[in-house]
Amino acid sequence: MNSPRILALLPFLVKGALSIAIFRALRARGVDITVAYCGDASAAYEPDALEDFASTGHLLDLSGMTAMTRFDLVLEQLVDRKVDLVLQIGAGELYHLLPYWKERLPALRVADILYNEIGHTLNHFLYEGCFDAVIVESDFMGDYIRRSSRRPDPPVVVVRSGVDLDEFSPVATQSGSRLKVGYVGRMSDEKNPVGFVELARRLAPLNSALDFEMFGTGPDAAMVKERVATSGIADRLRYHGFVEHARDALHQLDVLVLPSKFDGRPVLVMEANACGVPVIAAPVGGIPELVTDGANGFLIPPTETERIHALLSRLHEQPQTLDALKIAARAHALEHFSREKMIEAYAAAFAKVALV
DSSP states (O other): OOOOOEEEEESSOBTTOHHHHHHHHHHHTTOOEEEEEOOOOTTTSOBOOOHHHHTTTOEEEOTTOOHHHHHHHHHHHHHHTTOOEEEEOSOGGGGGGHHHHHHHOTTOEEEEEEOSSSSTHHHHHHTGGGOSEEEESSHHHHHHHHHHOSSSSOOEEEOOOOBOTTTSOOOOOOOOSSEEEEEESOOSGGGOHHHHHHHHHHHTTTOTTEEEEEEOOSTTHHHHHHHHHTSSOTTTEEEOOOOSOHHHHHTTOSEEEEOOSSOSSOHHHHHHHHTTOOEEEOOOTTGGGTOOBTTTEEEOOTTOHHHHHHHHHHHHHOHHHHHHHHHHHHHHHHHHOBHHHHHHHHHHHHHHHHTO
16 A cells, blocks of 8 residues: 655644654655644643754644634645645644635645544534544544544544554562652643642652652643642652653653543553553543553542552562562563554555545
């Protein structure tokens, strides 16, 4: 099956973004992919300049342009590059232009990629008639699209994400006298970093052997840093801010907590397990599809302090149980979270949609 020529529409360029990692992997396989983006989010996120794409003329900066200028520039790319498939990946400022590109180029295929049920899903449903496919990462999101769509049979394609199991791997550690419990990720409301701070405040007086570490940045970083400073446990709750690689943060932890309010299929669960770190995760969105209770982690809301306290105390008091859980988490990742399988699945999905 021939690979389609692809134009991907992004809101901005973020270092470590799953979509960009997928595009790079597909380019390495010879797939022709051009990336267009609408703005700069460097104030909140570490940017990725995509110099590898720019050096071959496969990067289109639409920042600060009028809608008509964007329409013309993208249309020129679509025609000149003979693009088969447009991927809409959260570029909210471009949804309203999709019907006009489709009108000019009737053979063009368009797919929306949705990671969770918040954010730009409203735009998806406003313009769902434009889409030849909706690509999601979880059964949860697939069911959400089917329930919410006005189309009798929305063209949902489920592609399960994975991680590089060599890049994310365990390091040799020795069980210490303290248990390191951590939050790694974006500092934003849906990820609920404040929920982690509050959980740490409740757990700290219950078990003096627990330490709490936070890594990441985002729009709520200043507020989270202030909450940590005024938590009353700043000697045991530390905010480290931006970390170059999630692996470096995960290697410092015994247990990862995901207190998300909303989520899709968070890559952090897979990265943690690949590093041999079990997770305690809120049972929201697609997270229950990633966590098998007692095998690679536990599904517990962050408000259930007593359950989490009992679990962490047991893992601290029984280091052999923690070691076994870490080994099981890595084994689960090897079986279920392969990046190569993900890339193959995305390549097949893109090719299939382009031929619809």
